[in-house]
Amino acid sequence: MARLDVAETFYNIKFPGHMHTQDSLNYAANFKFQDTDTVIVTYPKSGTTWMQEIITLVLNKGDPTLARSQPNWLRAPWLEQYYCRQILQASTGPRIITTHLPYHILAPALRDSKAKVIYVARNPKDVAVSYYHFHKMANFLPDPGTFSEFLSDFLEGTVHYGSWFDHVKGWTDHAQNFQKFLYITYEEMCQDLHGSLKKVCRFLQCSLTEEELKFSQKHCSFNSMEENIMVNYTLIPQEIMDHSKGKFMRKGKIGDWKNMFTEEQSDVFDAVYSAQMADSSQLFKWEY
Numbered sequence: 447m448a449r450l451d452v453a454e455t456f457y458n459i460k461f462p463g464h465m466h467t468q469d470s471l472n473y474a475a476n477f478k479f480q481d482t483d484t485v486i487v488t489y490p491k492s493g494t495t496w497m498q499e500i501i502t503l504v505l506n507k508g509d510p511t512l513a514r515s516q517p518n519w520l521r522a523p524w525l526e527q528y529y530c531r532q533i534l535q536a537s538t539g540p541r542i543i544t545t546h547l548p549y550h551i552l553a554p555a556l557r558d559s560k561a562k563v564i565y566v567a568r569n570p571k572d573v574a575v576s577y578y579h580f581h582k583m584a585n586f587l588p589d590p591g592t593f594s595e596f597l598s599d600f601l602e603g604t605v606h607y608g609s610w611f612d613h614v615k616g617w618t619d620h621a622q623n624f625q626k627f628l629y630i631t632y633e634e635m636c637q638d639l640h641g642s643l644k645k646v647c648r649f650l651q652c653s654l655t656e657e658e659l660k661f662s663q664k665h666c667s668f669n670s671m672e673e674n675i676m677v678n679y680t681l682i683p684q685e686i687m688d689h690s691k692g693k694f695m696r697k698g699k700i701g702d703w704k705n706m707f708t709e710e711q712s713d714v715f716d717a718v719y720s721a722q723m724a725d726s727s728q729l730f731k732w733e734y
Protein backbone atom coordinates (compact mmCIF):
# COMPACT_ATOMS: atom_id res chain seq x y z
CA MET A 447 0.00 0.00 0.00
CA ALA A 448 1.35 3.42 -0.92
CA ARG A 449 2.43 5.46 2.08
CA LEU A 450 -0.16 8.20 1.50
CA ASP A 451 -3.01 5.68 1.57
CA VAL A 452 -2.25 4.74 5.14
CA ALA A 453 -4.39 6.55 7.67
CA GLU A 454 -2.21 8.86 9.72
CA THR A 455 -2.76 10.06 13.23
CA PHE A 456 -2.28 13.80 13.26
CA TYR A 457 -0.22 15.01 16.15
CA ASN A 458 0.07 18.67 16.94
CA ILE A 459 3.78 18.62 17.65
CA LYS A 460 5.84 21.62 18.63
CA PHE A 461 9.57 21.21 18.53
CA PRO A 462 12.57 23.59 18.24
CA GLY A 463 14.10 23.78 14.78
CA HIS A 464 13.13 25.92 11.81
CA MET A 465 13.33 22.92 9.47
CA HIS A 466 10.71 20.86 11.29
CA THR A 467 7.23 21.17 9.90
CA GLN A 468 4.00 19.59 11.13
CA ASP A 469 4.19 17.44 8.02
CA SER A 470 7.75 16.23 8.61
CA LEU A 471 7.10 15.54 12.30
CA ASN A 472 3.85 13.72 11.55
CA TYR A 473 5.55 11.66 8.87
CA ALA A 474 8.08 10.51 11.48
CA ALA A 475 5.46 10.01 14.20
CA ASN A 476 3.42 7.77 11.89
CA PHE A 477 6.33 5.97 10.28
CA LYS A 478 5.88 2.22 9.81
CA PHE A 479 9.02 0.67 11.18
CA GLN A 480 9.93 -2.83 10.08
CA ASP A 481 11.27 -5.50 12.41
CA THR A 482 14.45 -5.64 10.36
CA ASP A 483 15.15 -1.89 10.73
CA THR A 484 18.09 -0.60 12.71
CA VAL A 485 17.45 2.94 13.92
CA ILE A 486 20.36 5.19 14.89
CA VAL A 487 19.18 7.81 17.35
CA THR A 488 21.39 10.69 18.43
CA TYR A 489 21.32 14.28 19.53
CA PRO A 490 23.26 16.24 16.83
CA LYS A 491 27.06 16.01 16.92
CA SER A 492 27.13 12.90 19.09
CA GLY A 493 28.69 10.47 16.60
CA THR A 494 25.81 9.86 14.18
CA THR A 495 27.95 9.68 11.04
CA TRP A 496 30.40 7.43 12.83
CA MET A 497 27.65 4.98 13.84
CA GLN A 498 26.24 5.03 10.28
CA GLU A 499 29.65 3.90 9.07
CA ILE A 500 30.10 1.29 11.81
CA ILE A 501 26.72 -0.31 11.09
CA THR A 502 27.33 -0.30 7.34
CA LEU A 503 30.59 -2.17 7.88
CA VAL A 504 29.12 -4.59 10.41
CA LEU A 505 26.11 -5.48 8.25
CA ASN A 506 28.46 -6.04 5.30
CA LYS A 507 30.91 -8.16 7.28
CA GLY A 508 33.67 -5.61 6.90
CA ASP A 509 33.24 -5.33 3.13
CA PRO A 510 33.68 -1.59 2.35
CA THR A 511 32.18 -1.72 -1.18
CA LEU A 512 28.87 -0.11 -0.19
CA ALA A 513 30.51 2.34 2.20
CA ARG A 514 32.89 3.47 -0.54
CA SER A 515 30.31 3.76 -3.28
CA GLN A 516 27.27 5.34 -1.60
CA PRO A 517 27.06 8.48 0.54
CA ASN A 518 25.95 7.84 4.10
CA TRP A 519 22.63 9.63 3.65
CA LEU A 520 21.63 7.11 0.95
CA ARG A 521 22.52 4.00 2.94
CA ALA A 522 21.32 5.32 6.33
CA PRO A 523 18.63 7.88 5.36
CA TRP A 524 17.15 10.46 7.70
CA LEU A 525 13.63 9.93 8.95
CA GLU A 526 12.90 13.64 9.28
CA GLN A 527 14.31 14.83 5.96
CA TYR A 528 12.00 15.21 2.98
CA TYR A 529 14.68 14.23 0.50
CA CYS A 530 15.02 10.84 2.23
CA ARG A 531 11.38 9.76 1.96
CA GLN A 532 11.73 8.14 -1.45
CA ILE A 533 14.92 6.39 -0.39
CA LEU A 534 13.20 5.04 2.72
CA GLN A 535 10.21 3.82 0.75
CA ALA A 536 12.28 2.22 -1.98
CA SER A 537 14.50 0.34 0.44
CA THR A 538 13.30 -3.20 1.14
CA GLY A 539 15.54 -3.78 4.11
CA PRO A 540 17.19 -4.48 6.34
CA ARG A 541 17.19 -0.69 6.52
CA ILE A 542 19.45 1.59 8.52
CA ILE A 543 17.44 4.67 9.51
CA THR A 544 18.90 7.77 11.14
CA THR A 545 17.16 10.35 13.31
CA HIS A 546 17.82 13.11 15.80
CA LEU A 547 14.17 13.25 16.84
CA PRO A 548 13.29 13.04 20.53
CA TYR A 549 11.62 10.08 22.19
CA HIS A 550 8.19 11.66 22.63
CA ILE A 551 7.78 12.15 18.89
CA LEU A 552 8.88 8.69 17.80
CA ALA A 553 7.44 6.74 20.73
CA PRO A 554 4.01 6.01 19.18
CA ALA A 555 5.56 4.58 16.01
CA LEU A 556 8.51 2.78 17.56
CA ARG A 557 7.14 1.45 20.84
CA ASP A 558 5.52 -1.68 19.52
CA SER A 559 8.00 -2.43 16.80
CA LYS A 560 10.85 -4.91 16.98
CA ALA A 561 13.20 -2.50 15.22
CA LYS A 562 16.62 -2.29 16.82
CA VAL A 563 17.44 1.08 18.34
CA ILE A 564 21.02 2.25 18.83
CA TYR A 565 21.32 5.39 20.94
CA VAL A 566 24.69 7.17 20.77
CA ALA A 567 25.33 9.81 23.44
CA ARG A 568 28.26 12.19 23.86
CA ASN A 569 29.51 14.39 26.65
CA PRO A 570 27.30 17.50 26.24
CA LYS A 571 30.14 19.99 26.62
CA ASP A 572 31.85 18.47 23.58
CA VAL A 573 28.48 18.32 21.81
CA ALA A 574 27.99 22.06 22.41
CA VAL A 575 31.43 22.87 20.98
CA SER A 576 31.01 20.60 17.97
CA TYR A 577 27.49 21.97 17.34
CA TYR A 578 28.74 25.55 17.53
CA HIS A 579 31.39 24.91 14.88
CA PHE A 580 28.87 23.02 12.78
CA HIS A 581 26.53 26.04 12.83
CA LYS A 582 29.32 28.13 11.36
CA MET A 583 29.80 25.90 8.31
CA ALA A 584 26.23 24.60 7.83
CA ASN A 585 24.44 27.35 5.94
CA PHE A 586 21.01 25.87 6.66
CA LEU A 587 21.45 26.61 10.37
CA PRO A 588 21.17 30.08 11.91
CA ASP A 589 24.24 32.15 12.67
CA PRO A 590 25.26 30.92 16.16
CA GLY A 591 26.65 34.30 17.24
CA THR A 592 29.45 34.11 19.80
CA PHE A 593 30.16 30.84 21.57
CA SER A 594 28.78 32.37 24.75
CA GLU A 595 25.48 33.22 23.01
CA PHE A 596 25.27 29.78 21.45
CA LEU A 597 25.99 28.11 24.78
CA SER A 598 23.09 29.97 26.42
CA ASP A 599 20.76 28.79 23.63
CA PHE A 600 22.11 25.25 23.99
CA LEU A 601 21.49 25.22 27.75
CA GLU A 602 18.02 26.67 27.27
CA GLY A 603 17.23 24.03 24.68
CA THR A 604 16.26 26.50 21.98
CA VAL A 605 18.77 25.28 19.38
CA HIS A 606 17.75 23.08 16.44
CA TYR A 607 16.51 19.75 17.87
CA GLY A 608 15.92 21.28 21.28
CA SER A 609 17.31 20.34 24.65
CA TRP A 610 20.20 17.89 24.89
CA PHE A 611 19.02 17.02 28.42
CA ASP A 612 15.49 16.16 27.32
CA HIS A 613 16.82 14.14 24.40
CA VAL A 614 19.13 11.95 26.47
CA LYS A 615 16.66 11.53 29.32
CA GLY A 616 13.73 10.88 26.99
CA TRP A 617 15.45 8.02 25.18
CA THR A 618 17.40 6.46 28.03
CA ASP A 619 14.57 6.65 30.59
CA HIS A 620 12.38 4.66 28.20
CA ALA A 621 14.97 2.15 27.02
CA GLN A 622 12.98 -0.64 28.65
CA ASN A 623 10.08 0.09 26.28
CA PHE A 624 12.08 -1.31 23.40
CA GLN A 625 12.66 -4.94 22.70
CA LYS A 626 16.12 -4.16 21.36
CA PHE A 627 17.94 -1.08 22.58
CA LEU A 628 21.69 -0.43 22.65
CA TYR A 629 23.14 2.54 24.52
CA ILE A 630 26.69 3.46 23.61
CA THR A 631 28.75 6.60 24.05
CA TYR A 632 30.98 8.51 21.67
CA GLU A 633 33.70 8.36 24.33
CA GLU A 634 33.51 4.55 24.49
CA MET A 635 33.85 4.42 20.70
CA CYS A 636 36.90 6.74 20.87
CA GLN A 637 38.58 4.78 23.61
CA ASP A 638 37.84 1.30 22.34
CA LEU A 639 36.63 1.22 18.74
CA HIS A 640 37.40 -2.49 18.44
CA GLY A 641 35.31 -3.29 21.54
CA SER A 642 32.54 -0.97 20.35
CA LEU A 643 32.44 -2.73 16.98
CA LYS A 644 32.11 -6.06 18.77
CA LYS A 645 29.30 -4.65 20.90
CA VAL A 646 27.43 -3.52 17.77
CA CYS A 647 28.08 -6.93 16.16
CA ARG A 648 26.56 -8.73 19.15
CA PHE A 649 23.58 -6.39 19.19
CA LEU A 650 22.92 -6.81 15.46
CA GLN A 651 23.72 -10.54 15.68
CA CYS A 652 26.39 -10.32 13.01
CA SER A 653 29.54 -12.27 13.58
CA LEU A 654 32.71 -10.83 12.09
CA THR A 655 36.07 -12.54 12.05
CA GLU A 656 38.98 -10.85 13.79
CA GLU A 657 40.31 -9.83 10.39
CA GLU A 658 36.96 -8.30 9.38
CA LEU A 659 36.79 -6.48 12.69
CA LYS A 660 40.30 -5.07 12.28
CA PHE A 661 39.52 -3.93 8.77
CA SER A 662 36.28 -2.28 9.94
CA GLN A 663 38.15 -0.58 12.76
CA LYS A 664 40.62 0.94 10.33
CA HIS A 665 37.87 1.98 7.92
CA CYS A 666 35.90 3.67 10.74
CA SER A 667 38.88 5.49 12.27
CA PHE A 668 38.76 9.28 12.25
CA ASN A 669 41.74 9.53 9.89
CA SER A 670 40.11 7.26 7.38
CA MET A 671 36.63 8.80 7.61
CA GLU A 672 38.05 12.30 7.37
CA GLU A 673 39.35 11.45 3.89
CA ASN A 674 36.29 9.47 2.78
CA ILE A 675 34.06 11.62 0.56
CA MET A 676 31.12 9.27 1.18
CA VAL A 677 31.00 10.40 4.82
CA ASN A 678 32.88 13.68 5.17
CA TYR A 679 30.06 15.69 3.54
CA THR A 680 32.31 17.33 0.95
CA LEU A 681 29.92 16.01 -1.74
CA ILE A 682 27.27 18.40 -0.39
CA PRO A 683 27.08 21.71 -2.33
CA GLN A 684 28.88 24.63 -0.74
CA GLU A 685 25.60 26.60 -0.38
CA ILE A 686 24.51 23.95 2.12
CA MET A 687 27.77 23.13 3.90
CA ASP A 688 30.69 25.46 3.41
CA HIS A 689 33.89 23.53 4.04
CA SER A 690 35.93 26.70 3.63
CA LYS A 691 34.44 27.80 6.98
CA GLY A 692 35.21 24.55 8.81
CA LYS A 693 35.24 20.81 8.30
CA PHE A 694 32.41 18.43 9.14
CA MET A 695 35.05 15.93 10.33
CA ARG A 696 36.52 18.58 12.57
CA LYS A 697 38.67 17.08 15.37
CA GLY A 698 37.05 13.85 16.49
CA LYS A 699 38.41 14.13 20.02
CA ILE A 700 37.23 13.79 23.60
CA GLY A 701 37.50 16.90 25.75
CA ASP A 702 37.78 19.65 23.14
CA TRP A 703 35.41 21.68 25.35
CA LYS A 704 38.41 22.54 27.51
CA ASN A 705 39.81 24.60 24.62
CA MET A 706 36.60 26.57 24.28
CA PHE A 707 34.85 26.95 27.65
CA THR A 708 35.89 29.61 30.13
CA GLU A 709 35.91 28.55 33.79
CA GLU A 710 32.72 30.52 34.35
CA GLN A 711 30.96 28.90 31.37
CA SER A 712 31.97 25.51 32.68
CA ASP A 713 30.57 26.31 36.16
CA VAL A 714 27.28 27.54 34.71
CA PHE A 715 27.09 24.42 32.55
CA ASP A 716 27.77 22.17 35.56
CA ALA A 717 25.00 23.83 37.55
CA VAL A 718 22.45 23.40 34.73
CA TYR A 719 23.66 19.86 34.15
CA SER A 720 23.23 18.92 37.83
CA ALA A 721 19.75 20.35 37.96
CA GLN A 722 18.61 18.85 34.66
CA MET A 723 20.17 15.43 35.18
CA ALA A 724 19.24 15.06 38.86
CA ASP A 725 16.59 12.48 37.95
CA SER A 726 18.69 10.65 35.35
CA SER A 727 20.85 7.58 35.72
CA GLN A 728 23.01 8.62 32.75
CA LEU A 729 25.93 10.63 34.06
CA PHE A 730 28.82 11.75 31.93
CA LYS A 731 32.44 11.93 32.95
CA TRP A 732 34.30 15.15 32.21
CA GLU A 733 37.78 13.66 32.56
CA TYR A 734 39.25 10.71 30.64
Ligand code: A3P
Pocket residue numbers: 488489490491492493494495496572575576577579636666667668669671694695696697698699702
Ligand atom coordinates in the same frame (compact mmCIF):
# COMPACT_ATOMS: atom_id res chain seq x y z
P1 A3P B 1 33.88 17.19 16.28
O1 A3P B 1 33.16 18.37 15.72
O2 A3P B 1 34.09 17.31 17.76
O3 A3P B 1 35.15 16.87 15.56
P2 A3P B 1 27.57 13.82 14.00
O4 A3P B 1 27.91 12.82 12.96
O5 A3P B 1 26.60 13.32 15.03
O6 A3P B 1 27.16 15.12 13.38
O7 A3P B 1 28.88 14.10 14.85
C1 A3P B 1 29.99 14.76 14.28
C2 A3P B 1 31.12 14.66 15.27
O8 A3P B 1 31.62 13.31 15.27
C3 A3P B 1 32.30 15.56 14.86
O9 A3P B 1 32.92 15.92 16.10
C4 A3P B 1 33.14 14.56 14.05
O10 A3P B 1 34.48 14.95 13.90
C5 A3P B 1 32.99 13.32 14.94
N1 A3P B 1 33.36 12.07 14.25
C6 A3P B 1 32.88 11.58 13.09
N2 A3P B 1 33.51 10.43 12.75
C7 A3P B 1 34.39 10.19 13.75
C8 A3P B 1 35.36 9.16 13.99
N3 A3P B 1 35.55 8.16 13.13
N4 A3P B 1 36.11 9.23 15.12
C9 A3P B 1 35.94 10.25 16.00
N5 A3P B 1 35.05 11.25 15.83
C10 A3P B 1 34.29 11.23 14.72
